[in-house]
Amino acid sequence: MSATELTRYYAQRAQEYDRIYDKPERQQDLRVLEQQTTQFGAGQKLLEIACGTGYWTQFLSQQAKSVTAIDYNQEVLDIACQRDYANRSVYFVRDDAYTLNQLDEQFEAAFVGFWWSHVPLQRIAEFLHALHAKLKPGATVWIMDNRYVEGSSTPISHSDDAGNTYQTRPLDDGSQHEILKIFPSSADLEQQLSGVASSVKVTELTYFWLAEYQINQ
Numbered sequence: 001m002s003a004t005e006l007t008r009y010y011a012q013r014a015q016e017y018d019r020i021y022d023k024p025e026r027q028q029d030l031r032v033l034e035q036q037t038t039q040f041g042a043g044q045k046l047l048e049i050a051c052g053t054g055y056w057t058q059f060l061s062q063q064a065k066s067v068t069a070i071d072y073n074q075e076v077l078d079i080a081c082q083r084d085y086a087n088r089s090v091y092f093v094r095d096d097a098y099t100l101n102q103l104d105e106q107f108e109a110a111f112v113g114f115w116w117s118h119v120p121l122q123r124i125a126e127f128l129h130a131l132h133a134k135l136k137p138g139a140t141v142w143i144m145d146n147r148y149v150e151g152s153s154t155p156i157s158h159s160d161d162a163g164n165t166y167q168t169r170p171l172d173d174g175s176q177h178e179i180l181k182i183f184p185s186s187a188d189l190e191q192q193l194s195g196v197a198s199s200v201k202v203t204e205l206t207y208f209w210l211a212e213y214q215i216n217q
């Protein structure tokens with residue numbers, strides 16, 4: 001596994017990450033999504049991609065048979081491990097979302113929270129290939145991420161030749177980071193998932209979107 005600007009940024013941000021969930025204007029949407037994720041994958045073996053500090057793991061674990069949650073950064077996994085999962089079956093694994101080669105089992109459902117927006121457009125197929133290789137035929141996938149909302153989202157600073165967009169993000173130590181962050185439309189998502197998935201459904205809240213699909217059998 002090799003570090004990138006993105007992985008280094010999130011390692012450095014680990015201790016301040018959860019403040020993103022305190023934004024007052026996002027609270028109503030968050031309650032809706034928390035309730036939905038609690039019900040996702042009930043009774044199933046669930047894979048969570050790029051779990052970060054375990055914010056969504058705490059909801060996913062409530063009804064799943066088990067949650068295996070991966071992230072590249074040990075700094076965030078250490079925080080995720082400290083949450084209370086009420087002795088439910090939650091396993092944290094340090095792994096790269098583009099390979100998932102630390103996992104030797106297959107899962108019945110997958111949750112991808114706030115990771116899709118950091119996947120360069122030219123690496124979407126590579127990520128989906130790695131993810132789907134770890135899922136059983138017909139498995140359900142939920143992908144959740146941010147919508148761009150003026151005044152709430154960090155503005156886009158520039159874009160590259162491939163169409164990827166970037167934000168300049170500060171951390172508490174005063175450092176600035178150019179972070180790839182993409183805000184796809186529902187049509188973009190449907191098109192990006194069309195080759196590998198059936199019954200793609202995209203729901204838009206004010207601040208977030210949720211794409212649900214089943215992988216092709």
Ligand SMILES: C[S@@+](CC[C@H](N)C(=O)[O-])C[C@H]1O[C@@H](n2cnc3c(N)ncnc32)[C@H](O)[C@@H]1O
Nearest residue numbers: 007010050051052055071072073096097113114
């Ligand atoms: C926006 S955060 C999302 C965290 C968590 N899912 C949440 O919603 O609170 C993105 C996460 O991706 C992780 N990450 C970055 N590059 C990765 C990679 N190549 N493989 C796995 N995780 C990666 C970061 O460490 C970070 O925890």
